[in-house]
Amino acid sequence: xxxxxxxxxxxxxxxxxxxxxxxxxxxxxxxxxxxxxxxxxxxxxxxxxxxxxxxxxxxxxxxxxxxxxxxxxxxxxxxxxxxxxxxxxxxxxxxxxxxxxxxxxxxxxxxxxxxxxxxxxxxxxxxxxxxxxxxxxxxxxxxxxxxxxxxxxxxxxxxxxxxxxxxxxxxxxxxxxxxxxxxxxxxxxxxxxxxxxxxxxxxxxxxxxxxxxxxxxxxxxxxxxxxxxxxxxxxxxxxxxxxxxxxxxxxxxxxxxxxxxxxxxxxxxxxxxxxxxxxxxxxxxxxxxxxxxxxxxxxxxxxxxxxxxxxxxxxxxxxxxxxxxxxxxxxxxxxxxxxxxxxxx
Numbered sequence: 001x002x003x004x005x006x007x008x009x010x011x012x013x014x015x016x017x018x019x020x021x022x023x024x025x026x027x028x029x030x031x032x033x034x035x036x037x038x039x040x041x042x043x044x045x046x047x048x049x050x051x052x053x054x055x056x057x058x059x060x061x062x063x064x065x066x067x068x069x070x071x072x073x074x075x076x077x078x079x080x081x082x083x084x085x086x087x088x089x090x091x092x093x094x095x096x097x098x099x100x101x102x103x104x105x106x107x108x109x110x111x112x113x114x115x116x117x118x119x120x121x122x123x124x125x126x127x128x129x130x131x132x133x134x135x136x137x138x139x140x141x142x143x144x145x146x147x148x149x150x151x152x153x154x155x156x157x158x159x160x161x162x163x164x165x166x167x168x169x170x171x172x173x174x175x176x177x178x179x180x181x182x183x184x185x186x187x188x189x190x191x192x193x194x195x196x197x198x199x200x201x202x203x204x205x206x207x208x209x210x211x212x213x214x215x216x217x218x219x220x221x222x223x224x225x226x227x228x229x230x231x232x233x234x235x236x237x238x239x240x241x242x243x244x245x246x247x248x249x250x251x252x253x254x255x256x257x258x259x260x261x262x263x264x265x266x267x268x269x270x271x272x273x274x275x276x277x278x279x280x281x282x283x284x285x286x287x288x289x290x291x292x293x294x295x296x297x298x299x300x301x302x303x304x305x306x307x308x309x310x311x312x313x314x315x316x317x318x319x320x321x322x323x324x325x326x327x328x329x330x331x332x333x334x335x336x337x338x339x340x341x342x343x344x345x
Contacts, residue, residue, distance in 0.1 A: 042198035058085035068221035115191030116176025120227035123239035135217035191224035235275035279318035
C-alpha cells in the first residue's frame with residue numbers, strides 16, 4: 001500500500017478507532033500548527049536543502065529516456081565546490097507558488113524532460129514510477145519500480161494523491177509513444193523530474209509510525225508515463241470540467257448543495273433528470289480502411305466511449321446543451337429538464 005495514495009485514509013481510520021475507544025480513556029489532544037507559520041519554517045528548510053545539494057546534470061544532456069533512478073543527489077561537503085558535470089539544485093529548479101487552505105506556498109520543480117505526449121489534469125488517472133524521500137534525513141519512504149496507476153482525485157477517503165502531485169504532474173507531459181517488447185511496455189520521451197514539497201502540500205500534520213513524521217518536507221523523483229481522463233460519476237462530464245470555479249478543487253463545486261460535489265453527483269442540479277440524459281448524444285464512424293480520420297470535438301463535446309471493429313472506429317460523444325442561451329448548461333439548471341435519451345411516445 002503506497003503512502004502517496006493512502007496515508008490520508010489511514011489517518012482518518014485512526015481517528016475513527018480512537019473515537020470508538022472506551023469513554024474512560026482520554027485521548028491526547030493534538031493542536032495542529034498554524035499553516036502560515038509552518039510554511040515559513042518549511043520554506044527555510046527547502047531552500048537550505050536546495051542550496052546544499054547538487055545533482056548529476058551532465059548525465060542528462062546526452063541520451064534519451066533516462067530513469068528516475070538515474071538522478072543522483074549529493075550533499076555538498078563543507079568547503080567543497082560543486083564538481084564538474086553537476087549543478088547545485090537551487091540553480092536548476094523552478095520556483096512555483098500556489099494558495100492552499102488560505103496559505104501561500106512555494107514549491108520547486110526540477111524539470112529533466114518535459115515529455116512528448118499530452119498532459120493530465122488534476123482529476124485524471126496517471127501511470128507513474130516514483131520514489132519519495134524526506135528532506136530532513138534523505139530517507140526513502142515510498143516508491144515503485146514497476147509502473148503503477150494512481151487516481152489523482154479520490155472519492156471521499158478512497159484514493160487520491162497529495163496536493164503537490166495534483167499541481168505538478170499536470171505541468172509535465174506523458175510519453176510520446178509506447179510499445180510492447182517481449183511482454184514489457186517500453187515508453188518513449190516521457191516526463192521526468194523531481195518535486196520538492198513543503199509539508200502543507202504533502203501530508204502536513206499526518207504521521208505514519210516509522211515512516212513519516214508530522215510536518216515532513218518531501219522530495220519525489222518521478223516518471224510520468226501515461227494518463228487516462230476520468231469521469232468519476234460517469235455522467236458524461238469529465239471530472240476536471242466539474243471544477244466550475246477553476247480553482248483546481250472539485251470538492252467545493254456543488255450546484256444543488258446536496259453535499260455531493262458535482263464530480264460524484266449523477267444529477268448535478270437535482271431536477272430529477274440525470275446529467276448524462278441532459279446531454280445531447282452524438283456518434284462518429286471513422287473508417288480507417290478508407291483513410292478516415294478522427295473528428296475534432298467541439299469545446300462543449302466530450303467522448304464517452306469508443307470501439308473498433310476491423311478498422312472501423314465508433315466514437316460516442318455527448319454535447320453540453322444550453323437551451324435558453326444564458327451561459328449556464330442545462331444540466332446545471334433545475335428549471336430545465338429536457339431528457340435527450342428519453343424515447344418519444
